[in-house]
Amino acid sequence: MIPEEILDGFFPKDLSICRKRRLVESYQLGRQIGSGGFGAVLNAVCKTTGKQVAIKKVHKNNVPKSYTIHGKSIPAEIALLQHLKKHNNIIKLVDWFEDNNEFIIVTDWSPEYVDLFDYLTSRNPLDECCARRIFKQIVEAIAYCHGRGIFHRDIKDENVLINVKTGHIKLIDFGSGAFVEDEYTDYQGTKVYSPPEWVRYQRYSGWSLESWCLGVLLFIIISGEIPFETEEDILRCTPTLKRRRISLELTDLMARCMNIDPNKRPTTKDILEHPWTKGSQTYPQAHKTAPCKEINLAQYIIPNPNEKVEVVQ
Structure with missing residues (x-):
């Protein structure tokens, strides 16, 4: 259980006031910009400030997880975003409402941002420098979440927005x-x-799940392909990467994140301190990087003499 005192400072004692405000009184609603099992996402303009925002409507039957605050059930997404206000790589909670059937979550938004899935689909596989700039920001955001005692638990390209200009x-x-x-x-x-x-x-632990997902996401960023299609693929844990030329440091980092042993996966601190994340790239000899050669990531783990390996009983 999460102690109420962690969250109660972010919310008014009388949460019934959230029912009394009307969404249409505060925002001019626009077109739909997204959807999912939770509901729909619309863009909108704040009538007071003129700033553009995103409006996410979540039907109460579709709320995956909630926390009790001041005796009232609040979607985890609202509670967590209230707790993660200060990082520039995490979407900002602007406002929230509740009516009889839905929770309405208002976040910052700009048309210059697209989701990473669409960004990668519209481009050829990214070079390692570009991939590094994107991936490092994602890891820094996840590391901040971990420092605040929170796991995202659904890290993927569709849950990352990227500004196409910056x-x-x-x-x-x-x-x-x-x-x-x-x-x-x-x-x-x-x-x-x-x-x-x-x-x-x-079952799983939060940090080892996040490390695995970051490895899968990095694989997708660098290749445009999904490493695992089926549960059998996941259990075999031998993804192959078809790429003309890729550094040993990058293959090493992906292999460490997608280690079948959860206890041997790196923490976010380890990932940020990895040679590839810090800018190192060492390519194998040309005859070993033929076009579209399949690379078994498990073969490319670079030994780390300082690494402490826990024995799994």
């Missing part, structure tokens, strides 16, 4: 997020990102 990213959609627990036995994330321990045992 390359700045924002992590979005904390609907599956949760405060830190020792172990989780529920998973609302995307199936092809699920780790082998969830597929096999239906």
Whole structure:
């Protein structure tokens, strides 16, 4: 259980006031810009400030996780975003409402941002320098979440927005997020990102899940392809990457994140301190990088003499 005192300072004592405000009194609603199992996302303009925002409507029957605040059930997404206000790579909660059937979440938004899935689809596979700039921002956002005691639990390209002009990213959609627990036995994330321990045992730890998902996401950023299509692929844990030329440091980082042993995956601190994330690139000899050669990531883990490996009983 999460102590109420962690959250109650972010919310008024009388949460019934959220019912009394009317969405249409505060915002001029626009077109639909997204949708999902939760509901729809619209763009809108604040009538007071003139700023553009995103309006996410979540039907109460579709709220995946809630927390009790001042005796009232609040979607986890609202509670978590209130707790993550100060990082530039995390979407900002502007406002929220409640009516009889829905929770309405208002966040900042700009038409210059597109989701990373669409960004990658419209381009050829990114070079490593561009991929690094994007990936490092994502890891820094996740590291901040971990420092605040929160796991996102649905890291994927569709939950990352990127500014097409500046390359700045924002992590979005904390609907599956949760405060830190020792172990989780529920998973609302995307199936092809699920780790082998969830597929096999239906449980996982938060940090090892995030590390696995970051490895899958990095694979997609650099290749435009999904490393695992089926549960059998995930359990085999031998993704192959078809790419003409890729550095040893990059393959090493992906292999570490997508290690079948969750205890051996890196933390966000480890990822940020990895040679590839810090800018190192060492390419293998030309005859070993033939066009479209399949690379088994498990073969490319660079030994780290300082690494402490825990023995799994």
